[in-house]
Amino acid sequence: MKITGIETLVFGVDDVAAAATYLTDYGLLPAGGGRYEALDGTGVVVARADDPALPAAMGGGCLLRRTVMGVADAATVDAIAAELGRDREVRRLPDGSIDSVDDAGFRIGFQVSVRRPLSGLGELSNAPGAPIQRAANRPGVDAAAPQIRPRSLSHIVYFVPDAARAEAFYVERLGFRCTDRFTGVGPFLQPAGTLDHHTHFLIGTPHVKGVEHFTFHFGGPTEVLQNGSRFVDMGYQAFWGPGRHILGSNWFWYFNSPFACHVEMDADMDLHDATWRPRELPLGADNSQAFLLRSRRKWMPGPGAPEAGDYA
Amino acid sequence: MDALHLCRADAIGEGRSRGFDPHGIGSDTVFLVRFRGQLHAWRDACPHVDGAPMAWRKDAYLNAAGTRITCHAHGAQFEPDTGACIAGPCTGRSLQRVAIEIDAHGEVHVAAHLRAEETEKWQR
Numbered sequence: 531m532k533i534t535g536i537e538t539l540v541f542g543v544d545d546v547a548a549a550a551t552y553l554t555d556y557g558l559l560p561a562g563g564g565r566y567e568a569l570d571g572t573g574v575v576v577a578r579a580d581d582p583a584l585p586a587a588m589g590g591g592c593l594l595r596r597t598v599m600g601v602a603d604a605a606t607v608d609a610i611a612a613e614l615g616r617d618r619e620v621r622r623l624p625d626g627s628i629d630s631v632d633d634a635g636f637r638i639g640f641q642v643s644v645r646r647p648l649s650g651l652g653e654l655s656n657a658p659g660a661p662i663q664r665a666a667n668r669p670g671v672d673a674a675a676p677q678i679r680p681r682s683l684s685h686i687v688y689f690v691p692d693a694a695r696a697e698a699f700y701v702e703r704l705g706f707r708c709t710d711r712f713t714g715v716g717p718f719l720q721p722a723g724t725l726d727h728h729t730h731f732l733i734g735t736p737h738v739k740g741v742e743h744f745t746f747h748f749g750g751p752t753e754v755l756q757n758g759s760r761f762v763d764m765g766y767q768a769f770w771g772p773g774r775h776i777l778g779s780n781w782f783w784y785f786n787s788p789f790a791c792h793v794e795m796d797a798d799m800d801l802h803d804a805t806w807r808p809r810e811l812p813l814g815a816d817n818s819q820a821f822l823l824r825s826r827r828k829w830m831p832g833p834g835a836p837e838a839g840d841y842a
Numbered sequence: 843m844d845a846l847h848l849c850r851a852d853a854i855g856e857g858r859s860r861g862f863d864p865h866g867i868g869s870d871t872v873f874l875v876r877f878r879g880q881l882h883a884w885r886d887a888c889p890h891v892d893g894a895p896m897a898w899r900k901d902a903y904l905n906a907a908g909t910r911i912t913c914h915a916h917g918a919q920f921e922p923d924t925g926a927c928i929a930g931p932c933t934g935r936s937l938q939r940v941a942i943e944i945d946a947h948g949e950v951h952v953a954a955h956l957r958a959e960e961t962e963k964w965q966r
């Protein structure tokens with residue numbers, strides 16, 4: 531099952547205008563029809579919660595209606611349809627994708643991948659002695675840079691009532707692998723068609739079914755920090771970050787959103803192949819963040835600043 | 843200057859909300875909402891995740907219709923006048939009310955008897 535990653539998340543929201551503003555300020559590009567895209571064409575679709583064209587709501591306040599994954603080819607779509615058709619309804623949609631439901635109740639779709647290949651370098655640092663550095667006269671940061679664009683839809687985190695059962699569905703039926711795990715919480719899951727540390731993370735919560743967050747990959751930590759800082763300056767409410775995770779190594783910054791879940795900006799996630807041995811850690815802040823940064827508006831004594839900056 | 847002054851009462855229209863940082867910690871910790879004519883003040887802290895801020899953007903605490911307080915972390919919904927969570931991951935729990943006073947000039951303040959206690963709590 532060569533599933534290459536998540537390509538579209540469909541939400542039915544209370545306030546379409548607010549959602550549109552949010553996604554645009556986050557950096558996604560409006561593509562028409564309520565679709566907002568990253569540079570590789572993956573994205574989020576937003577519609578009014580009462581739009582009859584949307585799949586049914588899951589209940590419990592969750593606004594996510596569908597998670598569409600890309601696969602390598604039409605044969606893989608057919609193989610997934612045959613596999614899931616053994617014990618549940620699988621529908622073929624006019625756009626060529628198939629539609630079904632996972633064991634936790636999340637509606638899922640599969641399509642031949644339309645993710646556009648990206649080229650070009652990510653963020654480079656001029657580490658002394660490193661064989662790959664930025665070219666001379668190429669500044670590493672541009673404070674006046676135009677809108678920073680997310681590159682690619684990265685992952686989603688589901689709250690599931692039964693993490694073991696939800697994991698078994700993705701692993702046994704769809705060929706995902708567990709790359710790492712938080713004890714008693716749930717697994718980070720990687721499908722067979724990508725090396726990304728995870729496209730799905732499952733959090734076992736007895737009474738909650740929904741979404742904790744979703745996120746797009748940015749080009750590097752500077753893009754996450756610069757785009758996130760601008761987001762904060764626009765009045766958006768940060769929740770956690772910026773910092774760097776341990777499992778997956780991705781830089782993170784989490785924000786509240788009108789999607790009834792957090793939305794993250796992330797960068798520089800680890801890649802793993804089949805030789806990787808999953809780690810397992812107890813959940814806790816110490817195991818979730820390698821470090822967490824704190825901003826400081828006034829960092830030196832001077833005009834308009836307290837005598838000792840804002841260290842007090 | 844009174845550190846726990848919030849705003850003029852008539853600055854918050856029906857079905858609108860606004861966040862405040864009366865303790866000067868750098869982020870809003872209290873918000874006001876006007877619902878059916880009455881002003882209500884609540885701690886900006888979702889009972890679902892200890893202390894989680896609730897707006898998705900500065901002052902944006904409500905649903906589109908202005909009829910429910912919404913936590914924009916995981917979508918919990920609350921009655922604006924009782925603070926009761928009626929949908930979402932912390933159904934049955936409640937927001938913490940902040941007692942307010944409106945003075946003779948129409949200015950809203952955190953209630954006098956709470957000032958010392960509140961300030962001590964947030965500055966700890």
